[in-house]
Amino acid sequence: MKKIFLCLILITAFVLQQSCNKKLDEVNLSYQPLSPANIDLNAGTWKTILIGVPDSFPSVAKPVAPTTPGYIAEINEIKSWQRNITGEQKEIIKYWSAGSVLRWNEILRNLVAKHNIPPYQNEDGTYPFPSAANPFAYPVFPFSNPPYAARAYAYVSAAQYDALVAAYHYKAAYNRPAPYKIDSSVNALIPKSDLPSYPSEDGAVIGATIELLKLLFPADLSYIEQKADENRLYRIIAGANVRSEVEAGEALGKAVAQKFTARARTDRAGAAIGTSVLWAQLESQTAATGEIPWMSQEIPKRPPMLPLFGKVKTFLFDSATMVSIRPPAPPSTKSSEFKTELDEVLYYSKNPTTERMKIVQFWGDGVNTPSPPGHWDAIAADAFVKSNFSEVRWARNMALLNMAMMDAAIACWDTKYLYFNPRASQVNPEIKTLTGLPNFPSYTSGHSTFSGAAATILGYIIPSKATVFNDMASEASLSRLYGAIHYRSDIEFGLKCGQRVGSFAIQRALTDGAD
């Protein structure tokens, strides 16, 4: 008996030891260094979003000749870093070499997830709103809910794209080779490239991104600066840029970003929260039509999320077009069709299966997540890393995707607040939800609209995966019905509207000079 016991102890110890290996396999940390199939040297001619033809940025002066003492000193800086390279610096190179558009998109997703938490109520049962003027006070600015997130991703991606088109314009114009090409004793710690290195593409991305993030995530600038420092250092240690190339890129990125921050300040998003008068009016005007108006089911009742976000300025089409793609009215809450749809939601609430729960959870993208647009950015990033895009093409594709999703958010929010339709659990309290219930009207589904738009443009960018993306969008859409938070009309019309929005992104892609 003692032997058996000893044996058991040994087995236990073994399993214990095995279990101690808790390291996680995080997909994004295994991405390989960027090594584009096509360096897109002509990207300076691609159609920009806001800056027009990118040939008038005086900050990008002609670079000095490689024989000047100033340049030689900069080469020596690289060599001195490389001579004393640390393990930590190698990790920084490994991380950032996957591409700065990718990594900054990840950083942005991290910020969105961190701030995607609804504010806690005041003592008196009202709710505080974050204030950009006082970003550190609770609730910390911003509450990056899905519309806020969609807009943030779009502005950052679009600004990065224009900044890179401008950078590539000057790269082609000045044609300065990378440090490791000029001095063979500089090691290339990333795959070598024929892309001219002045101004630095990473610098352009850093400059544009920081300017936008100052506006979008002002309470996190120390974290953002720390990441920017890593990005700058990576380029220099890796032998990819001398410091002045990074600085010139950054100055260019900042200059480009001015157009975007100016647009962001006047795109009407700042007023999207509405007022208590408006919130009451939305309810009374819907009630006046004889329909059941949406009501917050939170206790205490929380004001509806960004009721005027539907008025925000779109990127890919004008306001008249938005009216033309607006989904038709949902089934009347008095109709038998509505009753049928309500019963379907009740069915999914009462009969959760493991398979459906997996789908609901996978696409949950609720509180403390990068939100649905961030989820689609992650899906896109996984696909783009396998496509060997150049940095500028990454930016272009991310901009198309994120502008489409921002416009999808605007179109969806326009629809939600026009019809102000109640959630199924409001009409039938027997319905309990299998995911968090969002605090805004039901029709149409945000997830469906985002996913329709995302899958459509991604299917254009990577045609071989079009079916996969469409299937994912359908699943994302259905997840909201399975989760008992949306009717079938919400998800079907949402998906369709999203696909229409996505088609405008395709129209832009067809004419931007990149394909």
Added chain:
Amino acid sequence: MSACCLVASTPAHSQTDADGVMMSKNNFCSGVMYNYSSWENYWEGTHKRNNANLGTVSTQMLGVMGNYGVTDKLNVLFGIPYVKTKATGGQLHGMKGIQDLSLWIKYVALEKNVGNGVISLYTIAGFSFPVSDYNADFLPLAIGLHSKNLSLRGMVDYQVGNWFATASATYVVRDNIKIYRTSYYTTEMHYTNEVKMPDAAQFNLRAGYRSDRFMAEAFFSKWKTLGGFDITKNNMPFPSNKMNMTAVGLNVKYNIKHVAGLSLIGGSNFTVAGRNVGEATSYDAGIFYILDFTKAKKSSHNPKKS
């Protein structure tokens, strides 16, 4: 089954893996336990609050348990519960299902007369693993954390006459869990469906009276997660949160006079302090029966000291 937290808070009752009582050789004690646990207040990090959008969160648990005496000094125990959760407020749907199977080996390493009493040292090794595909990523209504746990416990028991005191310390190794999402946020984003679960430590102190017929004890228990992170303000809980709790409780057991081997148990406990857990009040009741495979006279739960 040593869970805790905003999930099914397993009572520290046991009568089994954390007490100084052994089954005699070839005796098999098994039974069912019912537990009802609920909380209205919880700790969001260190901040205690309630949440009208959850109301009262309750957990009902129906467990089957057994304890077999391989020898007088070596017992093998198991437990498997069915768990059902519910929130009285808000919109979230409750969850239900079979949770984790727990197995323990309990060994009396030393038994010695000291003073007027007997001191015994035990080592207990436990292993628990989920037996259904339940979703851990649905706190506070998930029925469990879905981790495979290994626990090693050292325990000392001192008995003088019918009075006893037992102290134990446990280290729990918790394996990574898998959730249905492919990314999640802790204090930063992680792009994987695997979640690193912090290990945990447990301390337990119990004292009371036990005889062949009757047992009554009071206990104090502490569960501490070694790592993990706090729930941020107004956020949802997550399986790898730092979850600490301190509970006090009472247990009684009564061996029915007329039916040898049949016993009834009951108990309750209260969470008195916590972090990222519910301030739970818990009640349990159970019925156990001893089968004697030696065909000799049925032994009581506490043969060695009677």
